[in-house]
Amino acid sequence: MRQIVLAETEAQIARWRAGGPKPTVVSIASACGISRQAFYKSHRVALGKLNDAVSAQDAPSARAADALKLEMLRVRYESEKAKVKVLTTLCGELACELTDVREKLAQERARSDRLKRCTDKGPKLVR
Numbered sequence: 001m002r003q004i005v006l007a008e009t010e011a012q013i014a015r016w017r018a019g020g021p022k023p024t025v026v027s028i029a030s031a032c033g034i035s036r037q038a039f040y041k042s043h044r045v046a047l048g049k050l051n052d053a054v055s056a057q058d059a060p061s062a063r064a065a066d067a068l069k070l071e072m073l074r075v076r077y078e079s080e081k082a083k084v085k086v087l088t089t090l091c092g093e094l095a096c097e098l099t100d101v102r103e104k105l106a107q108e109r110a111r112s113d114r115l116k117r118c119t120d121k122g123p124k125l126v127r
Contacts, residue, residue, distance in 0.1 A: 002043060005032050009046040013053045023050060 008031050012023035021027070028046065029039040040047065 001032075001034075002045070005034070005039065005043045005046045006049070008032050009043075009049050013050065016053075022054070025050065 005028065009023065009028050012020075012028055012031070015021070016023050025036055025039050025047070028050070029036045032039075
């Protein structure tokens with residue numbers, strides 16, 4: 001029975017590599033006429049071959065997905081870094097503009113106060 005299960009495992013892996021459906025414990029166990037639990041309990045060599053084949057096939061795609069995610073994060077980081085640079089520059093410009101406006105306001109208040117003092121001291125017209 002072990003040879004039958006091992007042969008079926010290898011056959012399903014070969015069909016999968018040729019473009020067929022992905023082999024599973026359930027598909028191998030049902031093709032051999034045993035339960036899934038019996039496959040896990042008594043056929044560790046076949047289970048090891050199945051796991052090795054699936055993990056070897058999935059590993060490059062997982063690495064590719066991780067590389068893609070890393071590249072997307074790098075692009076996002078560079079974009080955010082550029083935004084922060086622009087916003088920092090704008091904040092600096094706004095701070096300078098605010099300082100200029102405050103100075104002008106102080107000058108205008110001083111001028112207004114001088115004008116008030118001049119008009120308060122001058123002769124008043126009586127009607």
